[in-house]
Amino acid sequence: EVQLVESGGALVQPGGSLRLSCAASGFSFSDRYMDWVRQAPGKGLEWVGRIRNKANIYTAEYAASVKGRFTISRDDSKNSVYLQMDSLKTEDTAVYYCTRVDTSDSRAFPDYWGQGTLVTVSS
C-alpha cells in the first residue's frame, strides 16, 4: 500500500524558514518523481514543484511563486523527499501535500497524495 506521511509543519514568522519532510513507503521510491502541492485555507490547489529521479539527475521544477525561495530535495536511502522553505511570506500559509508522480506516460501527474501538513506564516 502506498503511504506518504508529511511532517514538519509549524507556525513560523514572516521571513523565517521551515523544512518539510515526506516519508514514503509501499512503492519503489527511487524510481519515482515526487511533487509538492499546497492549499491555502479555504482555497484551491496550487502546484509547488517537482523533483525527478536519479535517472533524470534529480532535477527540479518550481512554481514561479516559490522559485528562489523553496528547494526540493530527496534522500533515496531514506525514501524521503523534503521541501526547504526560506524567506517565508504570509501567503505561503497552506496545507502542504507530498505526492507521488505517475510517470508511466510521456507526461506525468500526481497520483497518490499524503494527508498534508499545515504551515502557518504569521507574526
Place this chain on the structure above:
Amino acid sequence: DIQMTQSPSTLSTSVGDRVTITCRASQSISNWLAWYQQKPGKAPKVLIYKASSLRSGVPSTFSGSGSGTEFTLTISSLQPDDFATYYCQQYYAYPLTFGGGTKVEIK
C-alpha cells in the same frame, strides 16, 4: 502559464442526477488532463488521467472526455459519496496548474 478555468464553481444537485463539470485550458494541452476529487479535510484523489482514462478502483459512474482546450467530467448517477469538490489539472507543461474547483453540494 496555462490557465485552467472550471465551471460551474458550485453545483447544487441530488442523488441520482447526472452531473457535468467543464474545464477549459487557455491553450491546447492535448489530452494531458487529470481530474481529482477532494472531500473536506482530506487529500485529493485522482479519478481520471489523460482526459478519459479511469483510474483503477474509481467507480465507472465517473467518466472524462475532451482534448485540446475543452474537457468534461461526467458523473452519470450521483451517489451520496460523490458530494465533494472536483479539480482539473493540466500536466502538459510546467508549471502544472489546477482549475479553481467545482463544489458539488446537496440541493
